[in-house]
Amino acid sequence: MSASVAVTELMDYDEVVQRFDPVLGLEVHVELSTNTKMFCGCENAFGGEPNTKVCPVCLGLPGSLPVVNGKAVESAIRIGLALNCDIAEWCRFARKNYFYPDMPKNFQTSQYDEPIAVNGWLDVVLDDGEVVRVEIERAHMEEDTGKSLHVGGSTGRIHGAEHSLLDYNRAGVPLIEIVTKPIVGTGARAPEVARAYVTALRDLLRALGVSDVRMDQGSLRCDANVSLMAKGAAEFGTRTETKNVNSLRSVERAVRYEMTRQAAVLANGGRVVQETRHFDESTGSTSSGRTKETAEDYRYFPEPDLVPVAPSREWVEELRATLPELPWERLKRIQTEWQLTDPELRDLVNAGAVELVAETVAAGAGPAEARSWWVSYLTQQANTRGVDLADLPITPVQLARVIALVAEGSLTNKLAREVVDGVLAGEGEPDQVVEARGLKVVSDDSALLAAVDEALAAQPDIAEKIRSGKVAAAGAIVGAVMKATKGQADAKRVRELVLSRCTG
Numbered sequence: 001m002s003a004s005v006a007v008t009e010l011m012d013y014d015e016v017v018q019r020f021d022p023v024l025g026l027e028v029h030v031e032l033s034t035n036t037k038m039f040c041g042c043e044n045a046f047g048g049e050p051n052t053k054v055c056p057v058c059l060g061l062p063g064s065l066p067v068v069n070g071k072a073v074e075s076a077i078r079i080g081l082a083l084n085c086d087i088a089e090w091c092r093f094a095r096k097n098y099f100y101p102d103m104p105k106n107f108q109t110s111q112y113d114e115p116i117a118v119n120g121w122l123d124v125v126l127d128d129g130e131v132v133r134v135e136i137e138r139a140h141m142e143e144d145t146g147k148s149l150h151v152g153g154s155t156g157r158i159h160g161a162e163h164s165l166l167d168y169n170r171a172g173v174p175l176i177e178i179v180t181k182p183i184v185g186t187g188a189r190a191p192e193v194a195r196a197y198v199t200a201l202r203d204l205l206r207a208l209g210v211s212d213v214r215m216d217q218g219s220l221r222c223d224a225n226v227s228l229m230a231k232g233a234a235e236f237g238t239r240t241e242t243k244n245v246n247s248l249r250s251v252e253r254a255v256r257y258e259m260t261r262q263a264a265v266l267a268n269g270g271r272v273v274q275e276t277r278h279f280d281e282s283t284g285s286t287s288s289g290r291t292k293e294t295a296e297d298y299r300y301f302p303e304p305d306l307v308p309v310a311p312s313r314e315w316v317e318e319l320r321a322t323l324p325e326l327p328w329e330r331l332k333r334i335q336t337e338w339q340l341t342d343p344e345l346r347d348l349v350n351a352g353a354v355e356l357v358a359e360t361v362a363a364g365a366g367p368a369e370a371r372s373w374w375v376s377y378l379t380q381q382a383n384t385r386g387v388d389l390a391d392l393p394i395t396p397v398q399l400a401r402v403i404a405l406v407a408e409g410s411l412t413n414k415l416a417r418e419v420v421d422g423v424l425a426g427e428g429e430p431d432q433v434v435e436a437r438g439l440k441v442v443s444d445d446s447a448l449l450a451a452v453d454e455a456l457a458a459q460p461d462i463a464e465k466i467r468s469g470k471v472a473a474a475g476a477i478v479g480a481v482m483k484a485t486k487g488q489a490d491a492k493r494v495r496e497l498v499l500s501r502c503t504g
Ligand code: ADP
Pocket: 023, 024, 025, 026, 027, 137, 179, 180, 181, 182, 183, 225, 226, 227, 228, 236, 237, 238, 239, 241
């Protein structure tokens, strides 16, 4: 008998969206970049020697008592305000009871039915400029777990491992969980909406300065809930929750995959199982995790060791006043300042170039020049090399120097590209590349005049035409001079010199 291999059936995406309406729910966990942990004085920092940032409180030793980190509450309120939420006048922590080796207390101190922020929204801009308003159900405070390291076995996962190691440095790190209301009506664009939402949220959190929002280090993590309902159905379908999808691109892929998988299950007369699923980056597919606990399983109850959090309205208003310019406000301002049309702004955003252009402008370049370099030539270079624009080996300051050299007439646009190529090739600062490659525009008149005279002498008939007033003929001489100087002459000046030679 041959072993049977379970093959997951997928439905073609176009058919999925013809037959079903997707519903999304996104849960984002963000680790706050406070100095200390949520309920103790241990250092809050990524990595480090295992189990060196721990104390009786975050190890859950008997008799230890937690104290709420005021800075974390402040960040939670600022996040809530930026997401247009109502801030609770009074709220509590709760114990969420479950056993897991990376959670030393055997319960997670979280918030349950009394979160600090509720009922907000975030406007999300899609690649083509369409705006989708995502409603926020709540943002609540909790603590992170430790980390397990599974040793032996090939996958790094617990299956097949010989033993596991535990590192509690992360246990008790402040977390904010931001949960959306069900997102409906996005149809075929659901995967894109999911990615755009997490992107917008990340940018917002970064602007607030509350977290370093590194998906690759786990300081921003997304769980994607997806369900399908047949077109015209009145009730939501059963959802799955794909856990810890750790890049923006993966968010989009995970949602899309689940849509095609669930559609095939439903079309074959099956039922979607309510469960958590695991996203595999390498295959772009999800696999079954555990069947989902319900709230009862966690036996939530109010945390008896912590006093309730009751932020005064004065404090909330003070915090509102500390909100920085938010990403979409900044984009509006930039659009006005740089005089961009809507499509120009969108291209800039889609190219991931806003920050780079802003820094280039801050280094003295004109917005139009800075934008043109980043969204065209440098974007091409990044694509060719397969890297992100921001990872190209040229800085905004270096680019601003190249732009300045063009503005002062020392470089033509063509030469400027060569300088940029040189910087990208690691040949040093722009001025060093100009020097080493000998790229300066020849604008000193005596050198140019010699070349002009030579060109006039070589083409006496054309010289004669110019002398008799046919100014248009000057182009041929200018061309000859540019050729002779390998494109390093200032063409405008050459033309002036040709005309003055023939008429003066
Ligand atoms: P859990 O404790 O199971 O993680 P949460 O309330 O924290 O539940 O998050 C559930 C998320 O899923 C929310 O964003 C919610 O809006 C969303 N959601 C609820 N029902 C559905 C559904 N049928 N399909 C898709 N998403 C859903």
